[in-house]
Amino acid sequence: MKGLFRKAKAELKKIDRVLDSDARPNSPLVHHPSYSSGRQQGYLRGMEHDQPSTITEPTAIDILRYQYHHGTNLGSIYVLERWLYPSMFPDDASGSSELEAIKSWVGKIGIEATKQKFEEHWNNVVTDADIDWLRNEAKCTAIRLPIGYFDLSRPDLLTETPFAPYAQVYASAWSSIRTLISRLRAHSIGTLIDLHALPGGANAAEHSGTNSGTARFFASNQYRDLSIRCCKYIAQEIKDGIDGVVGLQLVNEADWESERMYEWYDECISTISSIDASLPVIISDAWNFRQAVEYSLKKNSAYPSQPTAPVIIDTHYYWAFTDADKAKSPQQIISEVRTKLSELDGREGSVIDRGAVQAIVGEYSCVLTEDSWAKAGNTSRADLVKQLGQAQSQQWQHRAGAAYFWTWKMDWLPGGEWGFVAQTNNGAISTLPTYTIPEASIGPLLEKANHCKDERMYDAVNQHVSYWDHLRANTPYEHWRFENGWKVGYQDAFIFFQGWGTQAVAPGGKIGNTEVWVLKRIRESGFKGNFVWEFEQGVRRGIQDFEAAVGI
Template identity: 35%
Template sequence: MVFDKLRLKKRASSIPDAGPVAELGKEPSTKQIYQSRENFGVCFGSSFVLERWIFDDLFSETNGETEYDAVSSLVSKFGADQARTKFENHWKNYINDDDWNWLSSHQVKSIRLPIGYWDVDGGSFAKGYDFEKFASVYSNAWSIIKQNYIEPAANYQISILIDVHALPAGGANSNAHSGIPNANGGFFKDTSAQINMAKMMGWIANDLKNYDNIAGIQVVNEAEFDESTKAPSTYYGAAISEIRKYDDSIPVYISDGWWPDQWAKWVQSEQGSDGYIGVVVDDHVYRCFSDSDKSKSADQIINDLNGDVLTNISDNSNGVDFIVGEYSCVLDQQTWDKGGNRDELVKKFGNTQSQLFDQRASGSYFWTFKFQSGNGGEWDFKTMTNAGAIIPPQQVNSPNQNEFQQKLNEAYNNHVNYWKSQGGSYDFDRFKAGYTQAFTDGATFSKFNSRLGRRQAWKRSRSNDYVQSKGNSNNQWEYDQGFDEGLKDYYGY
């Protein structure tokens, strides 16, 4: 155990910088756009990590709620070969051509694909854990993920976020989506399991590095709230370091453990003022579970969103991009008991979330895509999209040269006039350069029918590029401010 702790700490002790999000003087590649665009997306809940309330066909032989209950009962009743066939039929039929066409036609850019550690590399990483005895059932899972999900998605210019939703040794939280009964969040107390999972993340990165349409690798889902960053950050550092051995560009997604500012500070601390470790922080937004939300009316919840979704982040989130990896339009029945027109309020709730996520996050993923029986109401992406509750980010037509020049002149003059009034020495050309670069990058993403999503990563990379070409300055902050203003004006924030 002591040796495992030392190994884990060694892997986590020096997190390497990620590579640049785009190369100096070059337009971003297709792969770089997939990695950095704003991802309006949806989660494929109960695809590779079963949840009975979404898809229950594989729970025919059990009263349990978890993947382990489903697979163990089917193997016991039918044997491993028939169980494998049943699972593979589910995976292959979860998504079809009609679904891909619908997603594409509704401007979906990305899929968050929850998987279990048992799905990776024919179940080889399940050795020593609960799912080891069922490895043969999952022997083809990874190839199906690539052939039936990643590759077809690319045909529709849709990316895949690989979300390792379920981890071993008790899971990252105590919920059924950890894959086992009686999950207890014990993963962060098991250093050996953390080492193995960090290695697995490196294996995933290496195996998928030739696919352009991988948005990132999420190394944990919904880590439980912890007052200290010590245990999760050690695993995060080790996982990032393993991934970077094979791919220095792939974004690595971590859970904020329901405390976004805590993990923004951690990323900022690891990066310093000008480094970049390629991390995106995942925040989940639900307003149907806490006693506080249940006590509010729908209007109160909607009105409170502006003040409590990704707000009060350290240093204005400098250097840190967020996604909203899960959200819904669901409110608790106690909220609805307080009155109001439900259809109108659901639409208002969803619209408000869509607007805020567009402004404050680099992407958002609705939970969830489809249900086996009927529709899932306010949990159902298609239903909420058809109701007009979920709105994709508006695409922007690049302004012509005259429009750009007018906006640049106005922003530049405002910047110059303000700082001249403050006295001191400035380098106003850096503001102009940052502003211009933001417009140029915005236009590049528009050509791909996309918006720039990882704005913090992109700004930091472009700012470092400028320093390399023009030299450093105490006024480099003007470039960064110009970049922010340029994006704001380009997208009309």
């Protein structure tokens, strides 16, 4: 073992390790791992095409965007659904969508009174006590916030849409949304902005904003262009100072085989990237997850021709709507949960070779059909609900970058099997275990990670050098890239776990969107050539070694 380590050490001595003494002010630890430039003047092999590195310590917004998110959907606040908020509909309203509620109220009480009613709904539904519960009891790190194009408070974005006559009602909607994002951010909670309702409807359901019963969005060039203007506006608003946005979702539950959908995705991603290429863009899988995986791998290449925002797939899991699911028992469904996201098998782990693919579960619940419950046998419904929720929590934490329960807010709290409050309180769904570590324990765990850092690095480098030099003797590897990557990965995981207490990022964080984080680090490294894979594997190993060191 010592002989192999000497060999690794000799290889690594070919470069100077320029360590930055960049300990953060007010950091709870004076001494913590630091980044290495991985460069040496005059070290030529493999570096003639490398570019200067732009890697720096993870920022507060980096942590908010790339940590694993245990979250919930806000619910029917900025895009109404009658089944969730019947109080926002007149009794004689003819439909169940946002547009029908607006029409009915304006007809009854006038546009100014309707505006006041909706503003009260937006501004009062989430109290300070609610946010405290969300952070301290539910241990949420983010919410998914469904909005409509009509909520952007831009009359020019409503032209020739059904909402044009009601632009006045939405004059302060965007300001309300911004305020909510800011309030959540102050409690270390990020916000995924979800363009839930697009003009014309990306699907035929009421949550597209109307009761038209048809999906007209993708077939309309006018609506497609309008939506790109919406994305451009939101991206610029985020760039100009909305703090706490973890990503922008382009569309919710697009219909299967939607017309030219991926072409539209390309346009949106290009537009957003031209404004802020660091903003994660979330796409709907349109119920075809495998196709979305292939698209994501191509978009998330290590070396794009121009700066491109990371792309993340949103997929939803429900067992309450199809005849096939009605035929299953709760026990069968619980077993099935553990097979979900298997389309990612063999697609992760090598951004250099394949590109990056990252998925989140934007919606899930603990709801099953009565047909399924009738097949439960002697096991109580309450026990099975808990098993279903726990199976989902575990599977999403294992395979996804985030999971958002449907839903949080409704007239009929705590919401039963649809309710985030109910299923949190009964223990059916739970946060990532790392987020329950007492803050007082974080410091000692970080000290432990510091103490064993060098030993773990030596072991990792030694194993890497030994394996590859044995596998392919006399191959001119560039193992120094692995060591550089290891240091970056270990430091990244360290800072995610340490948090930024003075900037409202709580400690205990864990890199959850690992594939797109590794993609980010590869792009920032400036490394080129045939051995960048060593840097990538070093980053991954460094993250793993830190997590092993602190037991998460």
